[in-house]
Amino acid sequence: MKKRVCGLMGAVLLCGMLTACGNGNGSGADSGGADLPGMERGSELQNRTEETQRAEEQTGADTGTRKIDDQSFEVELNPLGKVSFVSYAPDTESNPKGDVVFTVTRDGGSVTELEGMEAGNVRSCYFKSVDAVSFPDYNGDGFNDIITVCSYVLSEDDRDPLVEARIYSADASGNFTLERTLTENANSALAEKTVASVLGFLGAGTSGKLPASDSWQQAYIDYIKMWENDEAYTGYALIYLDADDIPELVQIGDYEAAGCKIIGWYDGKTYDNQLNRLYFSYIEKENLLCNSEGNMDYYYDLVYRMEKGQLVSVASGYYGAEDNSNVKFDENGERIYRYEWEGTEMSEEEYAKELNKVYDTSKARDGYEWDGRLTAEDMMKQLTKMME
Numbered sequence: 001m002k003k004r005v006c007g008l009m010g011a012v013l014l015c016g017m018l019t020a021c022g023n024g025n026g027s028g029a030d031s032g033g034a035d036l037p038g039m040e041r042g043s044e045l046q047n048r049t050e051e052t053q054r055a056e057e058q059t060g061a062d063t064g065t066r067k068i069d070d071q072s073f074e075v076e077l078n079p080l081g082k083v084s085f086v087s088y089a090p091d092t093e094s095n096p097k098g099d100v101v102f103t104v105t106r107d108g109g110s111v112t113e114l115e116g117m118e119a120g121n122v123r124s125c126y127f128k129s130v131d132a133v134s135f136p137d138y139n140g141d142g143f144n145d146i147i148t149v150c151s152y153v154l155s156e157d158d159r160d161p162l163v164e165a166r167i168y169s170a171d172a173s174g175n176f177t178l179e180r181t182l183t184e185n186a187n188s189a190l191a192e193k194t195v196a197s198v199l200g201f202l203g204a205g206t207s208g209k210l211p212a213s214d215s216w217q218q219a220y221i222d223y224i225k226m227w228e229n230d231e232a233y234t235g236y237a238l239i240y241l242d243a244d245d246i247p248e249l250v251q252i253g254d255y256e257a258a259g260c261k262i263i264g265w266y267d268g269k270t271y272d273n274q275l276n277r278l279y280f281s282y283i284e285k286e287n288l289l290c291n292s293e294g295n296m297d298y299y300y301d302l303v304y305r306m307e308k309g310q311l312v313s314v315a316s317g318y319y320g321a322e323d324n325s326n327v328k329f330d331e332n333g334e335r336i337y338r339y340e341w342e343g344t345e346m347s348e349e350e351y352a353k354e355l356n357k358v359y360d361t362s363k364a365r366d367g368y369e370w371d372g373r374l375t376a377e378d379m380m381k382q383l384t385k386m387m388e
Contacts, residue, residue: 066091068100071130077144078137080174082107085146087130090121099123100130100150104176114146114168115178124323125152128161134195138202143170147198154325163193167202188298189276191257200232201259201274210272216265217383220249223263223270224376227251232258235373238382242287242306252373253278260367262289266309273311276302281364288314289367290359297321297335303359315358317341317351 071087084105090098099121102114117123128151135144146168151161167183168176186201187193211222227233235252241262242248249263251272260280262273277293289311291302298320304311319339321327328336339351346354355361374382 068130071133073133075135077104077135077170077174079143079170079172080104080106085133085135087133090127095122096156097123097126100127102146102148104146112176114176117164117166117178123152125154125162126156126158128153131163132195134199136195136199138167138199139169143172145169146176147195149193149195149198165190165193165195165198167198185276188294188300189257189259191255197257201257210270212269214268215387216246217387219265219268219270220263221380221383223249223272224251224380228376233261234375235368235370236376236379237368237373238379239282239367240284241282241289243285248306249379250368252368252370262306262311264306264309264311269309271309273304276300280367281361282367283360283363284365286363288359290361290364294320297324297327297337301355301359303355315342315354317355319348319351 066088068087068089073085075083075085077083084103084107086103086105088101088103090100092098099116099118101116101121104112104114130148130150132147132149134147136147137143138145138147146166148166148168149163150166151163153159153161165183165186167179167186169179170176182202186198189201190197211219211226213219213222224236232253232255233251234254237250237252238247239250239262240247246265251261251263253259256277259277260275262275264271264273275291277291279293280289280291282289287305289304289306291304292300294300299318301317303314303316305314306312317340319337321335322338330336337348339346339348341351341354
């Protein structure tokens with residue numbers, strides 16, 4: 001098993017989930033792009049109607065003492081229209097480790113309370129602040145989603161916050177779903193959690209804009225040109241993942257948080273697939289790729305196959321300490337890890353067997369060589385020659 005750098009295990013408590021300290025990159029809402037028509041900030045917030053205020057009170061939140069004014073907004077969201085997004089600090093008198101509450105209220109309509117990270121909305125650490133809120137359409141489906149960034153501390157006098165992002169997707173009915181796996185993957189991959197870094201991880205902004213071409217070489221060249229001014233991606237490679245004669249383009253991040261992307265081409269269209277952090281392996285021509293990464297006593301093996309230019313999950317496993325702030329050791333001084341494959345807890349040996357059932361690690365090769373990666377210019381030259 002490769003024990004690599006940074007992460008977050010969905011099954012563990014908050015202290016095991018909140019990875020890599022950092023700041024929220026300032027207070028106030030973050031637009032993440034031009035997706036926020038009508039957003040107001042701080043003291044510029046519009047006065048809500050009496051109907052909206054009454055609707056918010058139905059949540060049971062004490063609007064007079066718990067509302068976080070600088071992280072509450074009147075905003076136009078598609079498909080809901082004008083809504084009131086309100087952040088409420090936890091009721092620490094009832095529970096010192098209570099978590100933040102987010103609500104979305106239609107003007108004069110019903111209140112939706114967003115799903116929390118833990119049952120009962122109680123964490124194993126202490127809530128500190130909401131650092132940022134954004135309402136981008138990160139998946140390009142035409143509906144405004146929600147990204148939040150919050151800080152927590154391990155003790156009430158702790159001055160070194162742990163930062164957590166959450167990703168909520170919207171649907172055509174105006175419902176918001178906490179994307180747990182995506183949230184966990186983003187938090188594990190990103191050393192610094194900000195709205196901008198989360199959007200970068202998600203590849204937001206490229207949906208619907210990826211190049212199309214009858215030539216996969218030209219499509220890849222056009223894709224590289226899209227990123228030529230972005231310092232996050234400075235290396236490229238080609239791999240033959242599936243059985244056809246068209247390689248996949250690997251876009252290599254310049255640092256761990258940027259991760260790698262696998263660019264596929266199918267039926268004249270280009271597709272980009274974001275991986276967690278930098279390391280992955282693959283079994284050439286057998287259409288199997290494993291994103292194996294981790295950090296801070298949390299690790300994962302995510303197995304994918306390529307279908308019509310897009311990576312599709314085959315199986316996944318996670319392992320690490322239940323609480324990475326208090327790692328336990330056995331009598332030999334080895335760290336005690338919990339292993340989980342496809343949601344089932346098991347021993348390390350059983351985990352290795354299950355992984356190898358779907359992904360023969362003896363046949364795997366590294367996704368690229370760090371010192372052998374090509375610059376954007378050199379990769380475009382190679383692709384041009386391949387068209388001759």
